[in-house]
Amino acid sequence: xxxxxxxxxxxxxxQLDVDESECPYCHQRQQSYVEESLARxxxxxxxxxxxxxxxxxxxxxxxxxxxxxxxLLHPKYGLKDVLLSPPPEIIYRxxxxxxGETVWWRLITANFVHFGIIHIIxxxxxxxxxxxxxxRAYGSAMTIASFLVLGTGxxxxxxxxxxxxxxxxxxxxLMAFIGMAAVSxxxxxTVLSLQVRNSMIKWALFTFVFGFAVSFGGMGxxxxxHISGFVLGGLAGFVLPRQxxxxxxxxxxxxxxxxxxxxxxxxxxxxxxxxxxxxxxxKYQRECIxxxxxxxxxxxxxxxxxxxxxxxxxxxxxxxxxYTKIMLNDHKKARELCAExxxxxxxxxxxGLCKIVGQ
Ligand SMILES: [Zn+2]
Numbered sequence: 237x238x239x240x241x242x243x244x245x246x247x248x249x250x251q252l253d254v255d256e257s258e259c260p261y262c263h264q265r266q267q268s269y270v271e272e273s274l275a276r277x278x279x280x281x282x283x284x285x286x287x288x289x290x291x292x293x294x295x296x297x298x299x300x301x302x303x304x305x306x307x308l309l310h311p312k313y314g315l316k317d318v319l320l321s322p323p324p325e326i327i328y329r330x331x332x333x334x335x336g337e338t339v340w341w342r343l344i345t346a347n348f349v350h351f352g353i354i355h356i357i358x359x360x361x362x363x364x365x366x367x368x369x370x371x372r373a374y375g376s377a378m379t380i381a382s383f384l385v386l387g388t389g390x391x392x393x394x395x396x397x398x399x400x401x402x403x404x405x406x407x408x409x410l411m412a413f414i415g416m417a418a419v420s421x422x423x424x425x426t427v428l429s430l431q432v433r434n435s436m437i438k439w440a441l442f443t444f445v446f447g448f449a450v451s452f453g454g455m456g457x458x459x460x461x462h463i464s465g466f467v468l469g470g471l472a473g474f475v476l477p478r479q480x481x482x483x484x485x486x487x488x489x490x491x492x493x494x495x496x497x498x499x500x501x502x503x504x505x506x507x508x509x510x511x512x513x514x515x516x517x518x519k520y521q522r523e524c525i526x527x528x529x530x531x532x533x534x535x536x537x538x539x540x541x542x543x544x545x546x547x548x549x550x551x552x553x554x555x556x557x558x559y560t561k562i563m564l565n566d567h568k569k570a571r572e573l574c575a576e577x578x579x580x581x582x583x584x585x586x587x588g589l590c591k592i593v594g595q
Contacts (some may be wrong), residue, residue: 243272247485265487277492288379289367292504293360296406298532299348300356303330319353324402327351329518331511332404335395341507343395347387359406366413366439369432373420373478374493380477381496382451384504386412393464408461414440420478440466517547524556531561544573551581558589567593 242251247264253268267275283290304318307326313383317323318480350356371379387409394403418436421429447457477489484490523539540557547553554577561570574590 243267246487246490247466249482250286250420267487269488286368286371286376287374289363291380292367292383292406293363296350296356296363299330300350303327303349306330322352327404328402329515331508332402333391333395334402335398337399338392338395342512343388343391344384344504344507345405345410346391346411347384347406350406351404355405359410362410363406363413366410366417366436369403369417369421369436370413373424373473374416374476375484376478377493377497378476381493381500382412382416382469382472383409384464384500385496386472389468390461390465390501394458397464398458398460402440403458403461405458405461407458408465411440411443411462411465411595412469413471414443415466416473416476419470419473423473423478433552514548516554517543517550520546521550521553521556524553524560528556528560531563533560548580551577551585553584554581555585555589558586562589562592571595 241254243254243256243266244250245252245259245266247259248262250259250261251332252259254272257266257268259266279287279319292571297579303322303326306329307313307318307322308315310323310326313323313326324332330349333339333342333346350359368378370382374382383406387406388421390408390412391403394408414436418433418440421432422437443462444459447459447462450457454572477484477486479485479489479490484493505536520539520543524536524543527533527536527539536556537560538579540553540560543550543553544557554573558577559568561567561573570593571590574586574593576593577586578590
Protein backbone atom coordinates (compact mmCIF):
# COMPACT_ATOMS: atom_id res chain seq x y z
CA UNK A 237 0.00 0.00 0.00
CA UNK A 238 1.42 3.44 -0.90
CA UNK A 239 1.13 6.31 1.65
CA UNK A 240 -1.58 8.16 -0.31
CA UNK A 241 -3.74 5.07 -0.50
CA UNK A 242 -3.72 4.46 3.26
CA UNK A 243 -5.28 5.88 6.38
CA UNK A 244 -5.20 5.01 10.06
CA UNK A 245 -8.23 3.69 11.93
CA UNK A 246 -9.22 6.25 14.60
CA UNK A 247 -10.24 3.37 16.88
CA UNK A 248 -7.20 1.09 16.87
CA UNK A 249 -4.64 2.97 14.71
CA UNK A 250 -4.41 0.07 12.24
CA GLN A 251 -3.28 1.05 8.75
CA LEU A 252 -6.19 0.71 6.36
CA ASP A 253 -6.91 1.27 2.71
CA VAL A 254 -8.45 4.72 2.09
CA ASP A 255 -11.65 3.19 0.75
CA GLU A 256 -12.24 0.99 3.77
CA SER A 257 -15.57 1.97 5.38
CA GLU A 258 -15.17 -0.31 8.39
CA CYS A 259 -12.03 -1.34 10.23
CA PRO A 260 -11.57 -5.14 9.92
CA TYR A 261 -9.76 -5.25 13.29
CA CYS A 262 -11.91 -3.18 15.66
CA HIS A 263 -15.02 -2.98 13.45
CA GLN A 264 -15.39 0.78 13.74
CA ARG A 265 -16.98 2.76 10.93
CA GLN A 266 -14.48 4.96 9.10
CA GLN A 267 -14.71 8.45 7.60
CA SER A 268 -15.35 8.57 3.90
CA TYR A 269 -12.42 9.29 1.63
CA VAL A 270 -13.82 12.72 0.74
CA GLU A 271 -14.34 13.72 4.37
CA GLU A 272 -10.89 12.52 5.36
CA SER A 273 -9.04 14.31 2.56
CA LEU A 274 -11.07 17.49 3.02
CA ALA A 275 -10.17 17.55 6.72
CA ARG A 276 -6.53 16.79 5.91
CA UNK A 277 -6.46 19.60 3.35
CA UNK A 278 -7.89 22.14 5.78
CA UNK A 279 -5.54 21.02 8.55
CA UNK A 280 -2.53 21.45 6.25
CA UNK A 281 -3.23 25.21 5.97
CA UNK A 282 -2.78 25.69 9.72
CA UNK A 283 0.15 25.08 12.09
CA UNK A 284 0.60 21.41 12.99
CA UNK A 285 1.10 21.88 16.70
CA UNK A 286 -1.86 23.27 18.72
CA UNK A 287 -3.44 25.10 15.76
CA UNK A 288 -6.55 26.25 17.67
CA UNK A 289 -4.55 27.78 20.52
CA UNK A 290 -2.39 29.66 18.02
CA UNK A 291 -5.33 30.83 15.93
CA UNK A 292 -7.17 32.16 19.00
CA UNK A 293 -4.06 33.92 20.32
CA UNK A 294 -3.27 35.50 16.96
CA UNK A 295 -6.93 36.53 16.51
CA UNK A 296 -7.21 38.50 19.75
CA UNK A 297 -3.80 40.14 19.25
CA UNK A 298 -4.44 41.06 15.60
CA UNK A 299 -7.88 42.37 16.53
CA UNK A 300 -6.32 44.50 19.27
CA UNK A 301 -3.83 45.92 16.74
CA UNK A 302 -6.60 46.73 14.23
CA UNK A 303 -8.71 48.52 16.86
CA UNK A 304 -5.58 50.35 18.09
CA UNK A 305 -4.81 51.60 14.58
CA UNK A 306 -8.38 52.87 14.32
CA UNK A 307 -7.96 54.75 17.62
CA LEU A 308 -4.62 56.22 16.45
CA LEU A 309 -6.15 57.40 13.16
CA HIS A 310 -8.69 59.41 15.13
CA PRO A 311 -7.45 63.03 15.44
CA LYS A 312 -8.59 63.30 19.06
CA TYR A 313 -6.73 60.27 20.41
CA GLY A 314 -3.11 59.17 20.77
CA LEU A 315 -0.94 56.28 21.93
CA LYS A 316 -1.80 56.85 25.58
CA ASP A 317 -5.48 56.21 24.81
CA VAL A 318 -4.63 53.06 22.85
CA LEU A 319 -2.59 51.61 25.69
CA LEU A 320 -4.50 52.68 28.76
CA SER A 321 -8.10 53.55 27.97
CA PRO A 322 -9.33 53.23 24.39
CA PRO A 323 -12.33 55.53 23.80
CA PRO A 324 -15.65 53.74 24.52
CA GLU A 325 -17.29 54.84 21.25
CA ILE A 326 -14.52 53.17 19.20
CA ILE A 327 -14.53 50.05 21.37
CA TYR A 328 -18.28 49.91 20.91
CA ARG A 329 -18.00 50.31 17.15
CA UNK A 330 -15.62 47.36 17.04
CA UNK A 331 -18.13 45.10 18.75
CA UNK A 332 -18.03 45.63 22.54
CA UNK A 333 -21.24 44.88 24.34
CA UNK A 334 -23.39 47.28 26.33
CA UNK A 335 -25.22 45.53 29.17
CA GLY A 336 -28.96 45.69 28.89
CA GLU A 337 -28.98 46.01 25.09
CA THR A 338 -28.70 42.31 24.22
CA VAL A 339 -27.56 42.67 20.61
CA TRP A 340 -26.89 39.03 19.72
CA TRP A 341 -23.82 39.59 17.55
CA ARG A 342 -22.15 41.83 20.13
CA LEU A 343 -22.21 38.89 22.58
CA ILE A 344 -19.85 37.19 20.11
CA THR A 345 -17.71 40.05 18.81
CA ALA A 346 -17.11 41.42 22.35
CA ASN A 347 -14.96 38.36 23.11
CA PHE A 348 -12.29 39.73 20.75
CA VAL A 349 -12.25 43.36 21.93
CA HIS A 350 -9.90 44.54 24.70
CA PHE A 351 -9.64 47.69 26.80
CA GLY A 352 -5.98 48.58 26.37
CA ILE A 353 -2.60 46.92 26.68
CA ILE A 354 -2.91 45.59 30.26
CA HIS A 355 -6.19 43.86 29.45
CA ILE A 356 -4.83 42.20 26.29
CA ILE A 357 -1.54 41.15 27.92
CA UNK A 358 -3.40 39.52 30.82
CA UNK A 359 -5.72 37.63 28.51
CA UNK A 360 -3.11 36.70 25.89
CA UNK A 361 -0.88 35.30 28.63
CA UNK A 362 -3.76 33.31 30.13
CA UNK A 363 -4.82 32.02 26.72
CA UNK A 364 -1.30 30.93 25.83
CA UNK A 365 -0.99 29.06 29.10
CA UNK A 366 -4.38 27.35 29.42
CA UNK A 367 -5.56 26.79 25.85
CA UNK A 368 -3.12 23.92 25.03
CA UNK A 369 -4.58 21.88 27.93
CA UNK A 370 -8.05 22.29 26.44
CA UNK A 371 -6.86 21.55 22.93
CA ARG A 372 -5.03 18.39 23.97
CA ALA A 373 -8.08 17.06 25.80
CA TYR A 374 -10.94 18.14 23.50
CA GLY A 375 -9.26 18.57 20.11
CA SER A 376 -8.59 21.64 17.98
CA ALA A 377 -12.04 22.00 16.41
CA MET A 378 -13.87 21.78 19.73
CA THR A 379 -11.41 24.23 21.33
CA ILE A 380 -12.38 26.99 18.91
CA ALA A 381 -16.07 26.09 19.11
CA SER A 382 -15.92 26.10 22.92
CA PHE A 383 -14.23 29.48 23.07
CA LEU A 384 -16.96 30.97 20.88
CA VAL A 385 -19.93 29.29 22.57
CA LEU A 386 -18.77 29.56 26.20
CA GLY A 387 -17.37 33.08 25.79
CA THR A 388 -20.70 34.12 24.31
CA GLY A 389 -22.56 32.33 27.10
CA UNK A 390 -20.58 34.20 29.75
CA UNK A 391 -21.25 37.48 27.92
CA UNK A 392 -24.94 36.67 27.99
CA UNK A 393 -24.86 35.95 31.74
CA UNK A 394 -22.96 39.18 32.34
CA UNK A 395 -25.49 41.01 30.20
CA UNK A 396 -28.51 39.60 32.01
CA UNK A 397 -27.16 39.81 35.57
CA UNK A 398 -24.77 42.76 35.60
CA UNK A 399 -25.19 46.51 36.06
CA UNK A 400 -25.14 48.69 32.97
CA UNK A 401 -21.76 49.27 31.36
CA UNK A 402 -19.58 48.44 28.39
CA UNK A 403 -18.30 44.86 28.36
CA UNK A 404 -15.51 43.32 26.29
CA UNK A 405 -12.64 40.87 26.48
CA UNK A 406 -11.74 37.24 26.09
CA UNK A 407 -11.75 36.54 29.82
CA UNK A 408 -15.19 34.84 29.91
CA UNK A 409 -14.00 32.32 27.30
CA LEU A 410 -10.66 32.02 29.10
CA MET A 411 -12.29 31.26 32.42
CA ALA A 412 -14.31 28.63 30.57
CA PHE A 413 -11.01 27.17 29.33
CA ILE A 414 -9.71 27.10 32.91
CA GLY A 415 -12.87 25.23 33.92
CA MET A 416 -12.50 22.78 31.02
CA ALA A 417 -8.81 22.21 31.74
CA ALA A 418 -9.58 21.63 35.44
CA VAL A 419 -12.25 19.04 34.64
CA SER A 420 -10.32 17.24 31.89
CA UNK A 421 -7.24 16.90 34.08
CA UNK A 422 -9.41 15.75 36.98
CA UNK A 423 -10.92 13.03 34.77
CA UNK A 424 -7.49 12.07 33.42
CA UNK A 425 -6.58 11.28 37.03
CA THR A 426 -2.79 10.95 36.87
CA VAL A 427 -0.34 12.42 39.38
CA LEU A 428 0.66 15.07 36.87
CA SER A 429 -2.86 15.87 35.67
CA LEU A 430 -4.16 16.29 39.22
CA GLN A 431 -1.44 18.89 39.75
CA VAL A 432 -2.68 20.68 36.64
CA ARG A 433 -6.24 20.48 38.01
CA ASN A 434 -5.15 22.03 41.31
CA SER A 435 -3.27 24.83 39.61
CA MET A 436 -6.33 25.58 37.43
CA ILE A 437 -8.58 25.77 40.50
CA LYS A 438 -6.07 28.02 42.26
CA TRP A 439 -5.92 30.23 39.23
CA ALA A 440 -9.71 30.52 39.07
CA LEU A 441 -9.90 31.33 42.80
CA PHE A 442 -7.16 33.92 42.43
CA THR A 443 -9.07 35.52 39.54
CA PHE A 444 -12.29 35.69 41.58
CA VAL A 445 -10.59 37.13 44.68
CA PHE A 446 -8.51 39.56 42.65
CA GLY A 447 -11.56 40.51 40.56
CA PHE A 448 -13.74 41.27 43.57
CA ALA A 449 -10.95 43.11 45.37
CA VAL A 450 -10.21 45.32 42.38
CA SER A 451 -13.94 45.88 41.76
CA PHE A 452 -14.23 47.37 45.24
CA GLY A 453 -11.48 49.74 44.16
CA GLY A 454 -13.76 50.87 41.33
CA MET A 455 -12.04 49.10 38.40
CA GLY A 456 -14.36 47.48 35.87
CA UNK A 457 -13.70 43.76 36.22
CA UNK A 458 -16.48 41.56 34.90
CA UNK A 459 -16.80 39.10 37.78
CA UNK A 460 -20.09 37.72 36.48
CA UNK A 461 -18.50 36.80 33.13
CA HIS A 462 -15.56 35.21 35.00
CA ILE A 463 -17.70 33.07 37.30
CA SER A 464 -20.26 32.07 34.67
CA GLY A 465 -17.44 31.31 32.20
CA PHE A 466 -15.75 29.03 34.73
CA VAL A 467 -19.01 27.22 35.57
CA LEU A 468 -19.99 26.81 31.90
CA GLY A 469 -16.48 25.57 31.07
CA GLY A 470 -16.62 23.05 33.92
CA LEU A 471 -19.96 21.71 32.68
CA ALA A 472 -18.70 21.53 29.08
CA GLY A 473 -15.61 19.72 30.36
CA PHE A 474 -17.76 16.92 31.72
CA VAL A 475 -20.12 16.73 28.73
CA LEU A 476 -17.79 17.04 25.73
CA PRO A 477 -15.98 13.97 24.39
CA ARG A 478 -12.30 13.81 25.27
CA GLN A 479 -9.62 12.45 22.99
CA UNK A 480 -6.83 9.99 23.70
CA UNK A 481 -3.19 10.58 22.76
CA UNK A 482 -3.99 9.43 19.23
CA UNK A 483 -7.04 11.68 18.85
CA UNK A 484 -10.74 10.87 19.02
CA UNK A 485 -11.43 7.14 18.99
CA UNK A 486 -15.03 7.27 17.77
CA UNK A 487 -16.36 8.56 14.48
CA UNK A 488 -19.23 10.49 16.12
CA UNK A 489 -16.74 12.43 18.26
CA UNK A 490 -14.75 13.47 15.19
CA UNK A 491 -17.92 14.51 13.37
CA UNK A 492 -19.46 16.29 16.38
CA UNK A 493 -16.35 18.49 16.71
CA UNK A 494 -16.32 19.27 13.01
CA UNK A 495 -20.00 20.20 12.99
CA UNK A 496 -19.51 22.35 16.11
CA UNK A 497 -16.58 24.13 14.44
CA UNK A 498 -18.44 24.80 11.19
CA UNK A 499 -21.57 26.05 12.98
CA UNK A 500 -19.81 28.31 15.47
CA UNK A 501 -17.35 29.81 12.98
CA UNK A 502 -20.25 30.36 10.57
CA UNK A 503 -22.32 32.17 13.19
CA UNK A 504 -19.29 34.18 14.34
CA UNK A 505 -18.68 35.27 10.73
CA UNK A 506 -22.26 36.52 10.49
CA UNK A 507 -21.72 38.36 13.80
CA UNK A 508 -18.63 40.15 12.48
CA UNK A 509 -20.40 40.96 9.20
CA UNK A 510 -23.27 42.48 11.21
CA UNK A 511 -20.75 44.55 13.13
CA UNK A 512 -19.14 45.86 9.93
CA UNK A 513 -22.56 46.66 8.53
CA UNK A 514 -23.64 48.51 11.67
CA UNK A 515 -20.48 50.56 11.84
CA UNK A 516 -20.92 51.51 8.15
CA UNK A 517 -24.52 52.50 8.91
CA UNK A 518 -23.43 54.67 11.87
CA LYS A 519 -20.88 56.44 9.69
CA TYR A 520 -23.38 57.27 6.91
CA GLN A 521 -26.04 58.23 9.43
CA ARG A 522 -23.67 60.71 11.10
CA GLU A 523 -22.77 62.26 7.72
CA CYS A 524 -26.47 62.40 6.83
CA ILE A 525 -27.46 64.24 10.01
CA UNK A 526 -24.45 66.60 9.80
CA UNK A 527 -25.32 67.58 6.20
CA UNK A 528 -28.98 68.11 7.06
CA UNK A 529 -27.98 70.39 9.93
CA UNK A 530 -26.07 72.69 7.59
CA UNK A 531 -28.77 72.28 4.89
CA UNK A 532 -26.50 70.74 2.29
CA UNK A 533 -29.22 68.57 0.85
CA UNK A 534 -27.26 67.18 -2.11
CA UNK A 535 -24.58 65.91 0.27
CA UNK A 536 -27.26 64.68 2.66
CA UNK A 537 -28.93 62.82 -0.21
CA UNK A 538 -25.79 60.69 -0.77
CA UNK A 539 -25.15 59.93 2.91
CA UNK A 540 -28.82 59.41 3.89
CA UNK A 541 -29.44 57.06 0.97
CA UNK A 542 -26.32 55.06 1.92
CA UNK A 543 -27.49 54.83 5.54
CA UNK A 544 -30.88 53.66 4.29
CA UNK A 545 -29.34 51.08 1.93
CA UNK A 546 -26.95 49.75 4.59
CA UNK A 547 -29.59 48.96 7.20
CA UNK A 548 -33.25 48.95 6.25
CA UNK A 549 -34.18 47.86 9.76
CA UNK A 550 -33.62 51.41 11.05
CA UNK A 551 -36.80 53.44 11.08
CA UNK A 552 -34.91 56.67 11.74
CA UNK A 553 -32.92 56.40 8.50
CA UNK A 554 -36.21 56.36 6.55
CA UNK A 555 -37.21 59.61 8.27
CA UNK A 556 -33.98 61.40 7.38
CA UNK A 557 -34.02 60.11 3.81
CA UNK A 558 -37.68 61.10 3.26
CA TYR A 559 -36.98 64.53 4.73
CA THR A 560 -33.99 64.98 2.37
CA LYS A 561 -36.08 63.96 -0.66
CA ILE A 562 -38.80 66.47 0.35
CA MET A 563 -36.21 69.24 0.65
CA LEU A 564 -34.86 68.30 -2.80
CA ASN A 565 -38.43 68.38 -4.18
CA ASP A 566 -38.26 64.72 -5.19
CA HIS A 567 -41.80 64.00 -3.99
CA LYS A 568 -42.13 60.85 -6.06
CA LYS A 569 -39.23 59.13 -4.27
CA ALA A 570 -40.45 60.51 -0.91
CA ARG A 571 -43.84 58.91 -1.49
CA GLU A 572 -42.22 55.58 -2.37
CA LEU A 573 -40.16 55.70 0.82
CA CYS A 574 -43.24 56.60 2.88
CA ALA A 575 -45.09 53.58 1.54
CA GLU A 576 -42.10 51.31 2.14
CA UNK A 577 -41.44 52.65 5.64
CA UNK A 578 -45.06 52.32 6.67
CA UNK A 579 -45.32 48.75 5.43
CA UNK A 580 -42.10 47.89 7.22
CA UNK A 581 -42.72 49.49 10.59
CA UNK A 582 -46.50 50.04 10.73
CA UNK A 583 -46.11 53.08 12.88
CA UNK A 584 -47.83 56.48 12.72
CA UNK A 585 -44.39 58.12 13.03
CA UNK A 586 -44.39 58.65 9.25
CA UNK A 587 -47.65 60.65 9.25
CA GLY A 588 -46.21 64.14 9.81
CA LEU A 589 -43.53 63.84 7.11
CA CYS A 590 -45.58 61.94 4.59
CA LYS A 591 -48.57 64.28 4.75
CA ILE A 592 -46.32 66.90 3.09
CA VAL A 593 -46.11 64.72 -0.03
CA GLY A 594 -49.80 63.85 0.11
CA GLN A 595 -49.60 60.46 1.80
ZN1 LIG B 1 -9.67 -0.27 14.01
